[in-house]
Amino acid sequence: xxxxxxxxxxxxxxxxxxxxxxxxxxxxxxxxxxxxxxxxxxxxxxxxxxxxxxxxxxxxxxxxxxxxxxxxxxxxxxxxxxxxxxxxxxxxxxxxxxxxxxxxxxxxxxxxxxxxxxxxxxxxxxxxxxxxxxxxxxxxxxxxxxxxxxxxxxxxxxxxxxxxxxxxxxxxxxxxxxxxxxxxxxxxxxxxxxxxxxxxxxxxxxxxxxxxxxxxxxxxxxxxxxxxxxxxxxxxxxxxxxxxxxxxxxxxxxxxxxxxxxxxxxxxxxxxxxxxxxxxxxxxxxxxxxxxxxxxxxxxxxxxxxxxxxxxxxxxxxxxxxxxxxxxxxxxxxxxxxxxxxxxxxxxxxxxxxxxxxxxxxxxxxxxxxxxxxxxxxxxxxxxxxxxxxxxxxxxxxxxxxxxxxxxxxxxxxxxxxxxxxxxxxxxxxxxxxxxxxxxxxxxxxxxxxxxxxxxxxxxxxxxxxxxxxxxxxxxxxxxxxxxxxxxxxxxxxxxxxxxxxxxxxxxxxxxxxxxxxxxxxxxxxxxxxxxxxxxxxxxxxxxxxxxxxxxxxxxxxxxxxxxxxxxxxxxxxxxxxxxxxxxxxxxxx
Amino acid sequence: xxxxxxxxxxxxxxxxxxxxxxxxxxxxxxxxxxxxxxxxxxxxxxxxxxxxxxxxxxxxxxxxxxxxxxxxxxxxxxxxxxxxxxxxxxxxxxxxxxxxxxxxxxxxxxxxxxxxxxxxxxxxxxxxxxxxxxxxxxxxxxxxxxxxxxxxxxxxxxxxxxxxxxxxxxxxxxxxxxxxxxxxxxxxxxxx
Numbered sequence: 001x002x003x004x005x006x007x008x009x010x011x012x013x014x015x016x017x018x019x020x021x022x023x024x025x026x027x028x029x030x031x032x033x034x035x036x037x038x039x040x041x042x043x044x045x046x047x048x049x050x051x052x053x054x055x056x057x058x059x060x061x062x063x064x065x066x067x068x069x070x071x072x073x074x075x076x077x078x079x080x081x082x083x084x085x086x087x088x089x090x091x092x093x094x095x096x097x098x099x100x101x102x103x104x105x106x107x108x109x110x111x112x113x114x115x116x117x118x119x120x121x122x123x124x125x126x127x128x129x130x131x132x133x134x135x136x137x138x139x140x141x142x143x144x145x146x147x148x149x150x151x152x153x154x155x156x157x158x159x160x161x162x163x164x165x166x167x168x169x170x171x172x173x174x175x176x177x178x179x180x181x182x183x184x185x186x187x188x189x190x191x192x193x194x195x196x197x198x199x200x201x202x203x204x205x206x207x208x209x210x211x212x213x214x215x216x217x218x219x220x221x222x223x224x225x226x227x228x229x230x231x232x233x234x235x236x237x238x239x240x241x242x243x244x245x246x247x248x249x250x251x252x253x254x255x256x257x258x259x260x261x262x263x264x265x266x267x268x269x270x271x272x273x274x275x276x277x278x279x280x281x282x283x284x285x286x287x288x289x290x291x292x293x294x295x296x297x298x299x300x301x302x303x304x305x306x307x308x309x310x311x312x313x314x315x316x317x318x319x320x321x322x323x324x325x326x327x328x329x330x331x332x333x334x335x336x337x338x339x340x341x342x343x344x345x346x347x348x349x350x351x352x353x354x355x356x357x358x359x360x361x362x363x364x365x366x367x368x369x370x371x372x373x374x375x376x377x378x379x380x381x382x383x384x385x386x387x388x389x390x391x392x393x394x395x396x397x398x399x400x401x402x403x404x405x406x407x408x409x410x411x412x413x414x415x416x417x418x419x420x421x422x423x424x425x426x427x428x429x430x431x432x433x434x435x436x437x438x439x440x441x442x443x444x445x446x447x448x449x450x451x452x453x454x455x456x457x458x459x460x461x462x463x464x465x466x467x468x469x470x471x472x473x474x475x476x477x478x479x480x481x482x483x484x485x486x487x488x489x490x491x492x493x494x495x496x497x498x499x500x501x502x503x504x505x506x507x508x509x510x511x512x513x514x515x516x517x518x519x520x521x522x523x524x525x526x527x528x529x530x531x532x533x534x535x536x537x538x539x540x541x542x543x544x545x546x547x548x549x550x551x552x553x554x555x556x557x558x559x560x561x562x563x564x565x566x567x568x569x570x571x572x573x574x575x576x577x578x579x580x581x582x583x584x585x586x587x588x589x590x
Numbered sequence: 591x592x593x594x595x596x597x598x599x600x601x602x603x604x605x606x607x608x609x610x611x612x613x614x615x616x617x618x619x620x621x622x623x624x625x626x627x628x629x630x631x632x633x634x635x636x637x638x639x640x641x642x643x644x645x646x647x648x649x650x651x652x653x654x655x656x657x658x659x660x661x662x663x664x665x666x667x668x669x670x671x672x673x674x675x676x677x678x679x680x681x682x683x684x685x686x687x688x689x690x691x692x693x694x695x696x697x698x699x700x701x702x703x704x705x706x707x708x709x710x711x712x713x714x715x716x717x718x719x720x721x722x723x724x725x726x727x728x729x730x731x732x733x734x735x736x737x738x739x740x741x742x743x744x745x746x747x748x749x750x751x752x753x754x755x756x757x758x759x760x761x762x763x764x765x766x767x768x769x770x771x772x773x774x775x776x777x778x779x780x781x782x
Contacts, residue, residue, distance in 0.1 A: 141634050146645040150688040153633045170688060204630050205688045316598045328682035335607035512766060 019196035022277075027157040027188040028053040031121070032063050034164040037196040040065045040092050040448050042083060044076035048096020049136060050123025053188045066090075068478070070449065071470040072099050076438035077107020078468065080118040082444030084090035084111075085427045086243065086402055086456075090171050091118040091444065096519045097125055098136030101182075102143065106434055108178045109147040113431025114262065115239060119167045126186040127155055140182045149177030150205075157190040162197050169200045174207030175326040176239055208325055211342030211350065219297075219321045219338050220354035226295035226319075228363045229255045232278065235262030235430075236300020242266070242345035243423040246299060247415060254360040256367055257285040260301050261411075261430045265420040270399070275367055276376065280570045281412040284374035287568075287576050289367050290315050298322040301342045303333040304431070313575035319585040323347045374568065374581050376416055384536050386410065386560045390417040392539050393457060393485070396547060401425060404447050406438035409493035412566040418483045436467025439484065443471050446480040455483055455547075462488040462516055468586045472526035475553045482553040483546055484528075486519055489562045497565045523555035534559040541567035550580045609674030619673045622651070624703060624773045627666040627684060628658070628692040634688035639666065642687065648672065648680050654768035655704065667703075667772045696773055703773040707751045708733075709758055710741045710765040717761055728754045739764060 017035045031054055035043065047055045058067060070076040073095045079090025095104055101122040111118045125134040139152050150170050152163045156349055160183075167179040223229055237246055243266050248271050250257050256277040259268045267274055276283040279291055290296065296318040301307070308314040310334060320336040322329075323344055330339040340347050378387040390413050393401070399421040405414040405428045420426050427445060429437035442458035449456055465486050475482050487493075492510040499507050523530030529549050533542040533556065546554040568581045597605070597612070607611050608618060609619040629635050643650040651669040658665045670680055677695070684693045713721055721740065725732065730744035744754050748771055755766065 142637070145634065145638060145641050151634070155633070202688060204691045283761060312601070316601050318600060328679065328686050330682075331607070332679055335604045337603070379594070 007164040011564075019198075020211070021194040023193065024191040025194055026053065026057060027160050027183070027190050027192070028057040029061065030157065030160045030166065030192065030194050031183070032057055032061055032186070033194050034161045034196055035092065036064045036330075038090075038164065038168050038296035041089070042444075043067045043092045043094050044075050044079040044083075044444065045094035046070055046073050046076060046096065046100060048123060050097035050100075050101050050125060050185045051094065051121075051183070051188070053054065053185070054094065067094075068474065069534065070474055072468065073103035074106050074436070075443075075468045075471040076120065078110070078434070078437050078440035079447070079471070080120075081107065081111050081114075081116045081437075082404060082427055082441030083448040084116050084118055084176075084444075085441070085568075086424055087448040088123070088239075088444035089426065089448070090168055091116070091582050093118060093120040093121055095120070096136065097123040097185075100136075101138055101140040105143060105147070106432075108144055108180065109450050110429050110432040110434045110437065111178040112147045112149070113268055115176050116178065117171040117236065118178045119164075119171050120178060120180045120196055122180060122182050123188075124153070124182045124184040127184045128186070130184065140180065144180045146229060147178070148180050148446070149175075151180040151182065153182040154184070154187050155570070157192040160187065160192070161195055166200050167199050167582065169202070170205060174445050175329075176234070192416045199453075207343050208327070209346055211323070211340040211347040213350070215338060215340045217350050217354065217578045218345060219340060220351060222295060222319060222321060222338055223255070223297065223355055224358065225251065226550045228289075228293045228317075228366075229253075229273075229295040229297060229358075229360070230289050230293040230318075231255050231267075232260075232290070232298045232301055232410040233257055233263040233266050234294050234301025235266075236302075237263060238423050240300060240325070240344035241423075242348050243298070244465045245345055245348035245352065247271075249348055249355065252352065253355050253358045254364070255358065256289060256298070256360070256364060257287060258282070260307055261415055261428060262305070263301065264415060264426040265423050268421040268568050269419045270421050273364075275371070277415055279304075280572070281416065281566050281568070283371075283376055283416075284568045284579060284581055285367055285370035287471070287570070287579055288370040290318070290574055292366070292457065293318045296320045296402030298404075299348070299471050300322070300324060300338070305333075305439065308333065308576070310573060310575040311571045313577060380536075382536060383561045384534060384539070384558060385564050386489075386558070387417045387503065388536060389485065389558050389560070390414055390459070392543055393483075394418050395397070397455060397457075399425065400454060402427065402442075402449060402454060404428070404438050404445055404456065404458050406458075406460045407433045407435045408461050408464060408495075409489075409497065409564075409566050410459050410461040410464075412489045412494075413487070416566075435461075435464035437464070438453065439475075440463065440468050440471045441481060442482055442484070443475050446475070446482055447478075457483045457485060459485045460487070461493055461513055462486055462490060462519070463492045465519070472523065472528055472553065472555075476527040479551050480553055481550040484523075484553055484555040486555065486557045487560050488519065488557050489560050489564070490516060491562055493562075493564075494566070496562075500565070501569075502571065519557040523553075528553040531556045532559070533557070603647050607674070608724070609676075620672050621673070621697070622669060622679070623679065623680075623695055625668045625670065625695040625769060626692075626694045626773055627668060627690055629664045629666055630689045630691055631662045631664050632689055636664070636666075636688060637718055638687055639668075639684070642683055643670070643680075646679070646683060648676065652768075654770035654772050656703070656772070661682050667770065669771055694775070696775055700776040700778060701773050702705040702776055703747055703771045704745055705748050705751050705771050707744045707754065707762060708741060708765075708767045709744070709755065710734075710739055710766055711758060711761050713737050713761070721758070721761060724754070724757045728757075730754065
């Protein structure tokens with residue numbers, strides 16, 4: 001256990017910000033300088049009455065960080081998430097009180113579910129008015145209580161700098177998560193000397209580092225004794241920066257690897273040991289491997305219901321080793337045989353030397369058999385199918401891209417058909433499943449990736465795209481070379497799929513034909529490039545054309561067939577053994 | 591409930607570890623736990639604790655809060671129920687809160703617990719001696735009396751309070767207030 005005092009400041013930014021100044025300055029200036037001292041690069045924000053002083057001081061000071069004016073606070077929080085997930089740094093949001101804060105709620109909940117480090121600064125009415133139902137008042141701390149890792153209401157300007165310090169520390173350490181800092185207007189106007197502390201005093205906060213040596217040794221024994229081991233890898237592996245250690249361990253021992261949705265990219269899917277994603281829309285062979293495995297090694301994963309399906313019937317033969325940084329994650333859903341509490345990277349580093357090459361050839365051959373029984377593919381029948389587009393994007397980029405997906409069918413096809421090969425190349429809203437996530441998150445990722453020659457691709461359905469399409473204007477204003485893909489099937493596709501499979505094809509309120517805009521015209525209205533494609537033979541040309549434009553965002557609308565469904569599929573709440581590998585009746589698609 | 595015959599040995603191990611019944615006729619393995627928490631008294635700290643219980647669907651039978659000898663540190667005694675898996679979760683989630691300094695499940699330890707109960711009853715001349723007898727047996731006090739009502743104060747473990755209330759009930763209870771439990775580990779000075 002590491003106690004949370006004595007932490008050196010993370011070096012970041014241009015290092016120009018001095019951390020101390022005896023002259024009293026306003027709370028607003030203290031905030032601005034604290035963010036400089038923290039090494040913040042971008043603040044995604046939107047002004048309003050309660051935070052106007054911060055914007056005024058920003059105008060005067062011209063801080064070392066850049067403020068990005070978003071067009072909706074929800075877009076701002078997702079942008080901060082995208083930035084954090086692409087770079088591994090903490091994302092920052094600044095919004096006003098009341099509606100500014102409540103508009104952030106979805107993004108904060110999203111970051112909480114997916115362990116994304118962001119700090120959200122919300123304005124608040126003056127302390128004397130709190131509780132009086134003042135204009136634009138909202139109990140932000142109360143509203144966000146159960147969706148934050150922690151939150152602060154700053155009541156004294158003298159506490160502001162140390163609170164900012166603590167907020168970033170909590171957001172980035174241990175299991176990362178969102179932190180809200182509520183800033184009453186009078187605190188921003190009051191003055192105090194600026195002092196950014198080097199240390200954080202949080203007596204109640206601690207997080208783990210190295211794992212328990214005995215447990216690691218026990219795990220090594222279990223791994224060496226197993227015949228059908230499987231690494232089950234989640235997003236914690238990426239958060240911990242353990243991709244290299246994981247890959248080394250898997251290759252040394254010959255243990256196959258399946259990843260969760262958030263684990264995509266932690267292990268190259270091009271490697272013969274990769275069995276792709278597991279769970280509801282994972283590969284048939286990954287799920288078969290889970291059901292037949294005698295040892296699951298869960299690495300930074302949390303046994304989510306979309307992974308396990310019916311818990312009682314999941315991995316019935318397997319002993320389980322669970323490596324995780326969050327003590328509350330261990331044995332939360334599935335009791336495990338060998339828990340190792342610790343930072344994934346440090347644990348894997350210590351575990352790997354205890355292991356030697358294993359003969360897993362019989363087990364791998366069995367998995368290959370399942371792979372041949374039911375490979376990941378689709379029918380190339382001359383219709384424009386979404387999977388073809390994802391594959392074409394993969395070929396165009398060679399996997400060297402940051403793919404940011406929305407939620408629903410587009411998300412699953414992007415997960416299944418892109419074949420992720422590098423860490424932080426896949427960003428999505430997994431836990432909360434927030435439609436409208438992709439565009440603003442891709443925008444945040446693009447800011448984070450500025451100056452690097454890696455394209456950021458935003459993959460959307462037509463339903464989710466409209467939920468935050470206002471951020472197109474921001475992307476255009478900053479000349480972000482985003483590649484925006486809309487897989488337009490004129491339906492809420494995933495809901496439609498459930499209606500087709502489980503609700504006798506009653507397509508209740510999922511047809512978007514009459515409410516969809518002309519997406520190409522919409523892109524152009526925001527000064528983005530817009531391209532449309534409705535034939536399989538034009539896919540390549542459309543993508544090639546989009547890749548030639550690098551001074552502004554390009555939106556590609558692909559008019560795909562409505563009937564395509566995501567397979568294979570474990571129906572919600574069903575056992576993994578009851579996975580559906582193809583549609584019930586091929587005639588339905590005719 | 592799944593039939594044991596269809597469970598793999600690994601599934602049975604997991605169920606037992608979770609404190610879940612393995613056979614259909616097994617008794618539910620739900621236990622009552624008493625947990626004490628030292629809490630940094632920052633804005634909304636108590637709320638975070640109680641909110642965590644409702645947000646995660648845990649039971650919270652009683653909470654009592656009070657100041658301690660330390661500045662800005664409160665002490666909570668929480669009573670919750672659940673199987674082993676749920677209790678382990680409750681403890682971990684409590685530990686995960688930034689404001690909690692110490693979380694201690696005293697249930698299986700040597701500990702003392704007390705609860706305070708105030709109870710107001712109406713009386714008449716002929717029922718008064720019986721009531722006074724009960725109060726004396728339970729070593730309670732009369733803390734308020736009027737020509738129509740008496741208010742008693744009784745302190746003790748929850749079982750004693752329950753028994754006391756049970757004895758008073760036939761006489762008609764006007765008003766009842768219980769503090770919830772407070773608990774503390776015993777200091778075993780003379781253990782070998």
